Amino acid sequence: MPAAFDTSYDFALQADASDSLARFKQEFYFPKHENKDVIYFCGNSLGLQPKNVEAAVNTELTSWRELAVGGYFNGPNPWLYYQQYARTSLSKLVGCLEPEVTVMNALTVNLHLLMLSFYKPRGERNKILMEAGAFPSDQYAAETLLKHYDLDPADCIVEVAPRTGEKTLHTEDILQTINDLGNSLAMVLFGGMNYYTGQLFDMQAITAAAHKNGAVAGFDLAHVAGNVPVQLHNWEVDFAVWCSYKYLNAGPGAAGGVYIHEKHSSDINTPRLGGWWGNNESTRFKMEKGFVPKADAGGWNISTAQVFNTVALKASLSIFDEAGIDALREKSLRLTAYLEYLLQQLNNPAFEIITPADPTARGAQLSLYFKEKGKEIHERMISNGIIVDYREPGVIRVAPAPLYCSFADVHRFYSILKEHF
Incomplete structure (x- = not known):
């Protein structure tokens, strides 16, 4: 020391x-x-309440009280674009382009949505690599996704465990496992940081190894966002999700965050489950059939922006911008x-x-x-x-x-x- x-x-x-x-x-x-x-x-586990949150919530309560439905288009922060207000700040925290990040739903919901977009089992290429002892929600998400494809989690989930007598992983063991899986590996799904040990993983090296073997790399950044600066875009991470109630101090139940690399998010043909809020704004209100997603991470938005689940995040991020x-x-x-x-x-x-x-x-x-x-x-x-x-x-x-x-x-x-x- x-x-x-x-x-x-x-x-x-x-x-x-x-x-x-x-x-x-x-x-x-x-x-x-x-x-x-x-x-x-x-x-x-849960960040403290920023003192600026009360005024931020009251601003939206005032818009609701005085403008009612007009708050979607008027007021200090028109609600129609509310999920966009966090993009600039979040892009700095996770090291990505603004169009690569959005706010929606909650962490595990977002993980399910993105795994459906990026996990594409084909023949023997059906394995998902995880760290042993991953957070239970991540394990549940992977297990149930495989069952969705009529695949056996016991066969398709491969876990990297610490060496005998140790509590944390060696990067070389993770990379070796990726290389050993080779053409059978479809996806690496790791926590950016293990919730139990606090170990921060080498996401850049893991992503590069996954891509070298023809797999995609996704990360749960629940314990990373607002804690450790990362460079998701430059590392070419395919996707990442995180919650906002830990280091980001956005309060219990706050809307989660999503990152999708531009090579995927700018391609409107990248598979995803669609919803009205992900549709291109220029045609959204035509109320027609035919989903045409926005050509950015917002194309994965499904439901109306969660104003009161995002307002505290918006307030907290202003403190991160300053610090x-x-x-x-x-x-x-x-x-x-x-x-x-x-x-x-x-x-x-x-x-x-x-x-x-x-x-x-x-x-x-x-x-x-x-x-x-x-x-x-x-x-x-x-x-x-x-x-x-x-x-x-x-x-x-x-x-x-x-x-x-x-x-x-x-x-x-x-x-x-x-x-x-």
């Missing part, structure tokens, strides 16, 4: 004083514990390294950090694996004003989101653990 870290509280205060992003902490509401802000390290994802990543690298350093000073044999030590292979999360009493310890943390989450078996996920977490928060966490655990 860097020698620049030390265990004094003064160090944390000085780090915050020199942090150009520290002011953004005041842009969010924190739950309280004993009349103090909690230590909130749970943005990987900048690269600056957030720079702070996150240091904040997470500081957390790692302090945890190591505890020298507590009750847990081990299973998230990769390599900063480039993780985001704003460290997963602490407890061989015993993990759930009990998690409950004790909650009772001490520490908001983190627990995932079976035995992992407490600690995620100091750089947009609203401070070095002082990390030190408070360390101090409580040192005293009570």
